[in-house]
Amino acid sequence: MQATAHSPYCIALQPICDRALHHVADKLLYRSCCDADVASIDDPFLATVRSYSAAIYEVGIENLVGERTLLFTAPPEWIEQTGFFELPAKQLFAELTADFFASPTALDAIRRLRSIGYSIAVSQGVFEHHPEIPIDLVDLIKIDCRRPNCLQLAERYAGRGPRLMATFVEDRASLDRVRAGGFDWFMGFVFLPPRRVKESGRKRQSNRAVELRLLAELSAPDLPFEQLEALLAQHPHFCVLLFAQVNSAAFARGQRRIESLHEAVVRLGLERIKTMASLLLLSRNDPVETVQVRMLLTRAAMAARIARRVRSIDPQSAFTLGLFSRLDAFEGLPMPQLLQGMPFSFPMQRALLQREGEMGKLLDVLDAHESGEVSHLSASVVAKLNEDFVHAVAWTKRWLVGEPPQSSVQRP
Structure with a gap:
């Protein structure tokens, strides 16, 4: 066309x-x-x-x-x-x-x-x-x-x-x-973030600059949770560990499953997150994967922006959904194996494994825009997606390691 x-x-x-x-x-x-x-x-x-x-x-x-x-x-x-x-x-x-x-x-x-x-x-x-x-x-x-x-x-x-x-x-x-x-x-x-799993073993991801800034930010007594979320999302492997911890028997409360970074940060607390981040300082920093993290974070931020217009999906959960939807290839693991130990809600699992449900439709839209396969969407919808994309890029740039932001944190 x-x-x-x-x-x-x-x-x-x-x-x-x-x-x-x-x-x-x-x-x-x-x-x-x-x-x-x-x-x-x-x-x-x-x-x-x-x-x-x-x-x-x-x-x-x-x-x-x-x-x-x-x-x-x-x-x-x-x-x-x-x-x-x-x-x-x-x-x-x-x-x-x-x-x-x-x-x-x-x-x-x-x-x-x-x-x-x-x-x-x-x-x-x-x-x-x-x-x-x-x-x-x-x-x-x-x-x-x-x-x-x-x-x-x-x-x-x-x-x-x-x-x-x-x-x-x-x-x-x-x-x-x-x-x-x-x-x-x-x-x-x-x-770019890989789309297919090419390796069978788990790879530990690292971004030392992000971790150092994360430790510094964690030392501040008035660190906003939204700012912490943006920092954590830049380290996908750390997010895997974070969700595994928050949904473990030691931290789980009742039957409700945690599936957003915001809830995970609130549940675990800053001290435990600081301890986990300190351990990750021993990780190797891969410059190619650092660039890929930027693209992953942009995808997650774009998912959150799209969710603002979909009442049935919480933007915080959409952010996590967007991040994890490419994390299998990034980690070198099939998605079913990646989700082991992270009991997301059934709708989130259906979306990540089969692209089903409302969350699955959101991922389909993300994939369509990412690949340029937009002929089945209306011009007005794609125009909104373009707007979401450039704002997600700007949000990612603002929260990647660099100069500290001058204004208060806003959601993507």
Whole structure:
């Protein structure tokens, strides 16, 4: 399905990491059809306006990506109307497609963009079709790491000025290969939360920076529970231990099952949580999984926002539901095994195991937006999901490790 003025569309952010595997940039994606690995659109100008309106003008680039860089695909129409380029140029890479260079004024347009502070990104294939392009006008060259000669291409452009970014980095083996091959930045599904279980043994997850901040925050006598929840949610393995503890015989009260982080924090108390967090300081910190945690947390925050419009689902439970719905692959365990020892309510278990019930429908909506399979949803529903997504991204950015927030905590 191609996009029209009234067709649903969805947006996403794909993380980009540097050689130290720090999350330094994001690619703004536009999805307009089912199973969309790439956008299939008949009006690139409209697509860019739509995604920018939702992602930047409504939320603000500082709330969306903080100090990171944002890559976006710039259609020729946008570049010709320079009034659109009023955003903070130092944080933006304008990615130009091959058809842009068919214009006789393309090079002049690039020089104009660079003169006002924008950086320019192109794929390596652009140079194959337009070898006349001066390489010193380009700041970032994207190379598909699936190409058999990707390392040779990286060697060809190394040291000539532009930063090199490997794209379609799907797994750890590919990441190791391109890191050793001279690339500077990396983008691909290796940095997204996995959807399928690939390992049989449980893996202990760690984010030392989160744990250190967590211990510091726990020492404050007036720590708001909402702030503690945001910190705990950044450590998925810790959440597994937390729910196992709170639903154990030592802490269970009556037959009601605890299925939200808020209730778990209240039931366990700060001292026990502090003890458990201290033990986790011995865990190993994995930078790839740190990026994945950001995406998991965004999914959970988006679930909570959607639940605000569904009276039958509590937003606190929805937050936990969103987090656990990807935790099986993140932990390397089948979902039935992951849920052992965590007696969630029957509706929550049905949702996590079979995608059944109202909670299951919520997860289906999350999955549809995440994959771009939104053609079965109305344009108004998808517009709301886009709004939920960008606000969830902003909420996640606010509560990830970094500068302490200046205002009171609000729910996602």
